[in-house]
Amino acid sequence: MNKKYLSALVCGFGASVLTTIPGVQTIACCLLVPVASAISIFLYNKSQTELIKIQTGTGIFLGLLTAVFAALFASGFEIIITYITRTSDLVTSMPQAEKVVKDMNLGPAAEESMELLKQMVSEIQSKGFSFLYAFLITTTNLITYSIFGMLGGLIGTAVINKRNQAV
Amino acid sequence: MVLIFEYRAKIIIMRLLFLFLLSILTIGFLLPTITSIDNSLSNFLLTKVYSTVCHQESAKCISIGGASMLVCARCAGIYAGALVSGLFSLLTLVRPISTKVLILSVIPLVIDVFFTFTGVYNYSQSIAFASGLAFGGILYLLVIAELENLFSNKSFKGNE
Numbered sequence: 001m002n003k004k005y006l007s008a009l010v011c012g013f014g015a016s017v018l019t020t021i022p023g024v025q026t027i028a029c030c031l032l033v034p035v036a037s038a039i040s041i042f043l044y045n046k047s048q049t050e051l052i053k054i055q056t057g058t059g060i061f062l063g064l065l066t067a068v069f070a071a072l073f074a075s076g077f078e079i080i081i082t083y084i085t086r087t088s089d090l091v092t093s094m095p096q097a098e099k100v101v102k103d104m105n106l107g108p109a110a111e112e113s114m115e116l117l118k119q120m121v122s123e124i125q126s127k128g129f130s131f132l133y134a135f136l137i138t139t140t141n142l143i144t145y146s147i148f149g150m151l152g153g154l155i156g157t158a159v160i161n162k163r164n165q166a167v
Numbered sequence: 168m169v170l171i172f173e174y175r176a177k178i179i180i181m182r183l184l185f186l187f188l189l190s191i192l193t194i195g196f197l198l199p200t201i202t203s204i205d206n207s208l209s210n211f212l213l214t215k216v217y218s219t220v221c222h223q224e225s226a227k228c229i230s231i232g233g234a235s236m237l238v239c240a241r242c243a244g245i246y247a248g249a250l251v252s253g254l255f256s257l258l259t260l261v262r263p264i265s266t267k268v269l270i271l272s273v274i275p276l277v278i279d280v281f282f283t284f285t286g287v288y289n290y291s292q293s294i295a296f297a298s299g300l301a302f303g304g305i306l307y308l309l310v311i312a313e314l315e316n317l318f319s320n321k322s323f324k325g326n327e
Contacts, residue, residue, distance in 0.1 A: 019219075030220040030242050056317035074219075089218075090211065117211060137215065144219045147192075151310060155269075158313045162266050 007043035008062055011036040012069025019070075020077045033070055033145050034152025037063035041156040045164075052164060054157050063153015064146055071141035078137055083128040090133065094121050178315055179257070185311065186253040193246045196237040200230075213237060229292055240292035241276070244299025249307035251300075256311055263316075264309040272305040 015036035018024045024032070041062050045054060082088045094117065116132070123130035194201075196217050199210070217223065217237040227239040236243055275298040283290045 030238075030245070033220070056313055060317075093211075113209070136212065140212065140216045141219055144216055148220055154310055154313050155306065158309055159266050159269070 004044055004058075004062060005065065007040045007047065008065035009069050011040035011043065012066045013073050014039075015066070015070040016073030016077060019074050020081070030148060033067055033148040034063075034155065036070060037066045037149045037152030038156030038159065040066040041153060041160055045160050053161055056154065056157055059153045059157025060150050061153070063149040063151070063156065065149075066153070067145040067147075067149020068142065070149070071138070071145040074145075075134070075138040075141050079129070079134050082124060082133070086125055086128045088124055088133070090117065091121050091124055094118075174319070177318065181314065181318060182253070182256055182311060185314070186250075186257070189246070189249055189253055189307075193250060196243070196246070198237070199234045200232065200236055227290060227292065227295070229296070239295065241279075241295040241299040244296035245303035245306070247296070248300040248303025248305075250303075252304040252307035253311075256308065261308055261311050261315065263312050264305060269305055269309055272302045276302050 015032055018032055041054060041059050044062060045051060078088070098114065120130040120133045124133060195213060198213060214223070214237060221238040221242045223237060224239060225235060227241075228235040228237070229240050229243055230236075238246070279294055279298045282288055283295075
């Protein structure tokens, strides 16, 4: 496998594992994926000994790749955990959401979205899997992780290049 | 001369575009505090989107009028700092940011996380917000400088 993809795969997997550990995100907050992207570039730089300067485009691409791997693994972990436990944060927050919709009388749009949520909850509780839920979490993970991964790639490239120049 | 003018125009457009994207991200987490429109599915989706980048502990999220933001005070500070930097960068030239400055901006954030985690003092939303503010501002300038570097390299290569 190309070393570029290997470092992204390793760091993406590492970041996705960390996101599943309760409490880690409380400390790492929004820095988990950007840091993983930066480490991925650092590993790529280490593997390419003859490389003096990493191109910014390569850094962004590596960051994006790390984020995509992290998003796919994180979604996979969440789907597996949901399947085993037959519950998720959607199921636990459902009674509260129902109460809000009832109390505020928000009209037909809110009622329709509530029906969709109810369908997802019932599928998760009965089968442990909801296609719509899996699709939604994978999409949201892909979007946000990609943005933060590219930013991490950009910053990581800048920091590593400046360090290389100093050496 | 024309080349330099075109380049400056492209840089300003890029900065505006980047600021626009950042504004969308900021409006996204502010949405529950600025609008009373409620839709369970959109609420669930927005919460889910920001949960991937923030722990969203209710005690650590800033509340306005009984509604909480979708990110914690520290993350809100990072976004706010980046927005302020973004607005300033439209008016002035962005000088390259050294790694030391970036590290210096992270230090207050790390110290605050460490002290609250070890219980030296209790979590304060204002301290967390302020520590994120400096980091977000510097980070934005670094990202913009790097993007412009990429952009200028491509422009000059294209004209060779």
